[in-house]
Amino acid sequence: MYLSSGPGSELYIGGINPQKYRGEITYLPCRSKHHWIVEGSVRANGKESYRGGMAINSGTTLIFGPKKSVEEWWGNVFGSAPCPEEKCGGSGYFTFPCNFDASLSFKFNDREFLFAKDDLILRKLEKNKLICVGAIRAIDHDIWILGARFMKSVYTIFDADMSRVGFATPA
Template sequence: GASEGDGGELLLGGIDEGQFQGPLRCIPVTRRGYWQIHMDRLSVGSAGSVGCRDPPVCRGGCEAIVDTGTSLITGPSTEVAAMQKALGTLRVPSPQYTVDCDKVPSLPNVTFGLGGQDFTLGPQHYTMQVSQYGSPMCILGFMGLDVPAPAGPLWILGDLFLARHYAVFDRDHNCVGLAPSK
């Protein structure tokens, strides 16, 4: 297989069993036209741990789109702001949130509850190191995006999510199959 950061693979009409671990969870599409699914919850930190911080986002469930055409993970701007606060990140004058690169390893995990299963991203998976004026800077891959009603509000699980999770877009069963990538 390709080493991390080498890109992905598009397989039409099949599933590569060697690319994921555990069973594929088939999450029903809630609206045709997008690969839209129901997200049960979104939490910051490890459930039940002392450091668990559940920001006021996706309360009672929400809708999400699994989208290869979106680089980051987006959500309603007020909810992303609450999530960033729970992560302990700083806001700079841009739509992105920054964090000291030295602090990335100590950031909590972010877990997406989908179809009764947890899909987790560690801080090394939801942050990106960039260079600004020759200095390294780490930005978080979460961005506020307000999708207006009736389509929204929506979360968009883009490439940062899909880089760590094997996805099957299954038209026959009208679902998105997800499993952690190997």
């Protein structure tokens, strides 16, 4: 699966499209045959805030994580703060300066995949266009759920026969 912010996204069934990625594919075994849950870690500015299960879910738009882990992750992003429910339309959202400078990544099998900064921005606040709402949201759950925002930063392979997920750098 290749997701792009612009044209060119595709769902390639029954194989892999070598024109959509470059380099090696990193495969991870799934925890069960019924869910696309793999082991990985989350980092902001080189500081790990979580290591454990991550559900790869193409049906989810955002990225969700356990409350404590997400709070720690956002704590590594300069100028971030919890967003009041009335401003963000729900709990678990964070705001941050739109012109932020941070290194954001997800790591699988010792391979780090950088997260595109533009994909971290869900939207700008209506009253202050210099402050953005983040696409990584805290929930009461024990694993991270990586949706389309994450998948724009990687080429993703769902291999049901081998019960594994593969990631590669997009072309």
